[in-house]
Amino acid sequence: MDGTHVCVKVKPELQGMYWNRHDNASLNIMAICDLNMLFTYIWNGAPGSCHDTTVLQMAQQSDTEFPLPPSDKYYLVDSGYPNKQGFLAPYRSSRNRVVRYHMSQFHSGPPPRNKHELFNQCHASLRSVIERTFGVWKKKWRILSDFPRYNVQIQKRVVMATVGLHNFIRISKFSDADFADITTETNNNQNFEHDIGDIDATEIVDGEAMTQIRDTIANMLCENQSNR
Template identity: 50%
Template structure:
């Protein structure tokens, strides 16, 4: 009953009719399973140790499309939105750019489409870069990249130490190159390969939300319950992947370069002037200059070998 509710976003009344159980029973068992799956997710969400973060991801070294250019890659990071039911005065903070109430979820995944970190709770109106700063400040378990390693991020984040962002003002997303002309300069060629490797987080989000429709369809649960559902389903996502259970959603995602960004995903392009200024301030620091040098070096390597 729990899996049907999460997978199909069915009402508890409909599930009670389907399984021949009272709605009170369905509600009680749903909460029990949710509590158990949330606890299980603490083990399944595989937060990587500093030693593991220093290792080259399995499979990356064998992929000549990305190796050795992105040899500091340890995962991809992005934000996505999950619907939530919020009423009263609190609702205004949760309205996103699509005029729907949502939670902004920060996630990190590895090369194998496994979630390695989830930060939940920020209202949908909060910009991706701000969510990251909150996660780093409020969560002592946040997996900060070790020296010389980095997460791939999109233009919604600053290009600063530990976070490799694309060049702004140039084409970036894969559809831009699939339906348009090939990369025209060094920056666009870098963006093309960066987008291709970083698409693992988009494909991971795509599989997760396709399988668990409760995350993105009409919200039926309050904020605290939906927060728990996000954690629980992320753990179940990893369970399926780690168990090597035959799965059509994962199979489809592995045979495409990228899944189109879902409806609620804030891709960080454009945005309010306040957020743009915030990113620029971060990039003008010493850490920003360090990451700029890393990015320029990768850009030149790719250009020399593929141009």
């Protein structure tokens, strides 16, 4: 799960609502995808000024069919979302401790220095599928980066139409240059997915549950690495 911004053209009196931290007007699109880069859920109702956590709250409160994961499953989310039941976030840096997360930080620096960074490296590697999915989607449908002056409702319909076409192309397995540019999952990703599969959160409470699950995964990864 992650959010991405799509440009939007609105009347001057609505600019403030849609103006984002990148200094342009946008829709904040929250999406969930699977490991095959298929969109499985889209929340298309948030103006660009909304924080990702706010968009998630809007979706859960407004959509009675919001796809909460089963009690023993969870979405991978970045640090812009809370680490709570059903949503597994990375370890964050604190005032006394710097914890790296982004893959570029590991590519350009030393390997993980502790179990928190090892977890974050695996988490970021797995979660990169949503970033690649956004990348293919926006690259193919250039209208998303420069909307004509349709009204906002039509612009939202264009977003949903292009998401549907994205999934159709992927499911149909057409030869597609944009998808061909995307790399496959690494063995590290597959091992991480296997390791977390046996952890059951059904008897632990909300945020505490995910904290315990995250610590358990981090310990498992650290132990696996030391046994190699």
